[in-house]
Amino acid sequence: MPLPTPETWPHGAQLLDSGLTRFALWAPDAFHVSVELEDGQSLPMLAQDDGWFVIKSHCPAGTAYRYQIDGEMLVPDPASRAQQGDVHGPSLVTDPNAYQWQFPQWQGRPWHEAVIYELHVGVLGGFAAVEKHLARLAELGITAIELMPLAQFPGERNWGYDGVLPYAPQSSYGTPEQLKHLIDCAHGHGLMVILDVVYNHFGPDGNYLGRYAKGFFRQDLKTPWGDAIDFRRPQVRDFFIDNALMWLLEYRFDGLRFDAVHAIEDPDFLKQMAARIRQQVDGPRHVWLTLENELNQAHLLEEGFDAQWNDDGHNALHVLLTGETEAYYNDFAERPTEKLARCLSEGFIYQGERNRHGELRGEPSGHLPPNAFVLFLQNHDQIGNRAFGERLSALCSTDALRAATTLLLLSPMVPLLFMGDEGAANEPFLFFTDFHGELAEAVRQGRRGEFAAFAAFADAEQRARIPDPNDAQTFTASRPHFPQADSPWARLYATLLHLRHQHLTEHLTGSRSLGAQVLADGALYARWQLNDGSELRIDLNLSAHAVESSVPPVQYCLFDSRLDATGDRPANTLPPYSALVSLTPAGDDA
Incomplete structure (x- = not known):
């Protein structure tokens, strides 16, 4: 049987029909690589062309392993499907077919039915705990839940954007089978499940690729998180495209939200990924691909992607609701009502105009349908990037928030809620991590430094009041209150979503x-x-x-x-x- 070409090795540990497991690691900067098993066995890997190391062995599901690089260091599998603990510990061989689906015929729902509810799995208590909210959300009128990133990160708690093992669901949330059970249960309630994925950087702790696969990065291009990922290399492209396909095909997610694609320094990668997904996902299935993209690249919404998070719309609404005009809100401080009018009629507000930095931003979007834009009043970024994580319930009047909520839920754009919105929760949603030592101090000071330009945090004493991301209390304080079904806010959301589904939904396409x-x-x-x-x-x-x-x-x-x-x-x-x-x-x- 001929070996695959170097570009087509699946990354990681793959159970084969023969009962063997094939381990494949792209390590072009390593001389010798072995698979080290928990029982003490060492399996030398065979060097292949173009930096690959491969071996097949009888290693059943549940086998714990790590890779030894040049006899010097033990590292987890960068394509680990599950971890035995933290990102620094052993990876686990998994059986992708072990879970028995209760609703295998589920094909999703069309995009015009989308009403999305963003949530953080860790804050709610893990995969099993999220299941307890599904019936309530479906009854409310939600049609999809969107999970903030799940990739394995260091420690027990994290926003999710510091993941370093993108194939492995966070172990403190539950097992891969428990994640599949959550998705399966959601389908049983008629709910789609979207996953937020981060393909623009790796987190700062637990990423060993720079030692044995420097080709993952390019030093000539920088992002806010360091060296840019080098999507020019086929092995790197396949690493992330195969990851997207794993979530959609093995886990049966109904869609992906791609985080901060403006930080992906390759103009063709996103189009290639969308094309591969559309080719490999079964035709009858509804699979949604949405973007977060500061560049407002409208052309991507005609080349494989369904919609973009419309930060422009949020920012104009936020200025009108709160009067705040500092930082990025300054781009919307002048004539915010006109800007909101442009959003409602054309989608993006910035369609090639200069922002506060004098930079041209955006592309014309008026030709796109309203449902090419995901509108929201709040999300994890817009709350969590505030120093104290305040929600709109603490920043504007109740009547103003009701009016804006009416616009959100009854406009033809795709509405997105953040967990707790349906009860006008007043608990904050703060930025939280679980780092230690020098990294914890760097993150703590970096977080406080982000607000140095704000008048309210002009001196160090004021900035010291900003919650420490690594304090466990910062995490626990971010758990929202969920309303009873007969509370005023829950009734408002239920009424508006009932009206949307009864009078608007079937007429939104086109x-x-x-x-x-x-x-x-x-x-x-x-x-x-x-x-x-x-x-x-x-x-x-x-x-x-x-x-x-x-x-x-x-x-x-x-x-x-x-x-x-x-x-x-x-x-x-x-x-x-x-x-x-x-x-x-x-x-x-x-």
């Missing part, structure tokens, strides 16, 4: 913007034509003053955020902090 018009500072209205010819209109006033409007009065009120039901209100007037949603049937010019 919808298009009919424009948006500014009425006054903080007030506007936006219109969309749905695929049945009906017209959706949202009148929004996030200011503290009533606004008179010359636009035709609403005839078919779907929801009024100030009344929590349909009812009378002064004609041509938008009360302070209000949203009025109407749906006019096709052909009705009233």
Whole structure:
């Protein structure tokens, strides 16, 4: 049987039909590599072309192993499918077919049905604990949960963006089988499951690739986390593309959210990855690929990707709700109402204009459908990147938040909630890690240094009040309160999502913007034509003053955020902090 070409070795330990396990490590900077088993056996690996080391051996699922590099150091498998403890410990051989799926015929749901709920598995208590929320979320009207990154990281707690073993689910959250059970249960409730993946860097602790596979990185390009990953190399590309395919095919995730792709220094990698995924995932399945991309590259949303997180929309809404204009919010401080109007009618706000640094940002996006954009009022970044992790419930009025929530859940864009939003949780969501020694101190000081330019943290004494990411209390303080089903906020979310599913969802595919018009500072209205010819209109006033409007009065009120039901209100007037949603049937010019 001929050996695969060097580019096609699957990374890591693969159980074969013969009962053998094949170990493959790309280590072009190593001279000798062996597989060291927990029972003391040492299995010298055979050097192949182009830096590969490979061996087959009778090692069943559950076998603990590490690689020995040049007789000098023991390292985990960079493509470990599971860890026996931390990132520095042994990796485990796993059987990808051991789990018996309860809902093997699940094919997902179409994108126009998407209502996404982002959550942190560790904060909720692990894979099994997340399962306890599924029935409640499905009843609320959520159609997908999105898990923050799961890649194995050092320690017991982490935001998830310091992972160093991207194939291994975090061991403190549960086993690979428990993760599959969570996904399976979600499917049983009619919920899709999306995974946030990080392909732009490795975390600072537990990454040994620089010793034996320096080709993973390029020193001529830097990212905020160090040397950029070198996606020019086929072995590196395959490492990450195969990882994406593992989550989608073996774990049956329904989609992936790609973190900070603006830090991926290769223009072709993302397109190649999307093409490979579309080729290898079964045709009937609905698989969603979404991006976080500071560059606002609209062309990617026509080349294999479904949507992008719309930070522009969030930032304009945040300025209007809170009045904050420091740091990146400064790009939205001038004429924020006009910027929000552009978001609602064209998607991105920055479509080639210069930002506060004088840099050109974005591409034209007005030709894209509304559901090419994921809109949110909060997410892990926008809360957790605040010094004290405050949520909007602590930053703006209740009426203003209700109005903005109405816009979020009833616009044709794809709505995303962050865990706790449905109860207007007031617990913070802080940045947390579990580092030790010099790294812990560097992260602590680095975190506080991030806020040195803010007026509230101008001196060191003020910055010292910022919670220590490595303190366990910072982690436990980030657990949100979840509301009872009959609480006011839960009722609001349930009502709005019921209206979305009953009146809008089936008509969203093919919808298009009919424009948006500014009425006054903080007030506007936006219109969309749905695929049945009906017209959706949202009148929004996030200011503290009533606004008179010359636009035709609403005839078919779907929801009024100030009344929590349909009812009378002064004609041509938008009360302070209000949203009025109407749906006019096709052909009705009233």
